[in-house]
Amino acid sequence: MELKSEESVVSYLKTLPDDTIIRYYLDVEYSPFPVLILREYQRRFKEKSKNEILQKLKVQANLARKKTKELGFLAKKKTGIDEISKQKSQEMIKQATNKGYKVSDSLLKKGAQFSVKIRKDVSKGVKKTKSIKTSSKDQLILLEKLGKLRKEGIITEKEFREKKKKILSKI
Secondary structure: OOOOOHHHHHHHHHHOOHHHHHHHHHOHHHOOOHHHHHHHHHHHHOOOOHHHHHHHHHHHHHHHHHHHHHHHHHHHOOOOHHHHHHHHHHHHHHHHHHHHHHHHHHHHHHHHHHHHHHHHHHHHHHHHHHHOOOOHHHHHHHHHHHHHHHHHOOOOHHHHHHHHHHHHHHO
């Protein structure tokens, strides 16, 4: 596109993205067509009038006055912002502490219940293990193995008799 006339520049500016127009607007003094860039910027972003700007400033000033009054009231009460934040912090700490106590109490109760259940389960398992008997055939095989160990001299006669008594009591 050739930029020969004002119309061609205006149509070219309309095709540019917003960020490019903003950049041109900020650097308008270096632009070859400052008036055209200003017009395009105003067309796109519709700059506010002086009255609208003054109205916004008045609103902001009123808000600032209200905040100043609030701070003045706190100063008269000799209540500093630090004291207010301390009070809020202490309230939050109390709430968190209370919640922590409640949670830890419930965990302790659940832990105690769980512990009792585990003890019962373990004692049941121990009883079942004690009550398990091996078959007579298995016991006889064990006696034969013990006899071989005694003959080979791996265990003594006394050890053999003790184990033999235990095995025979299970048959």
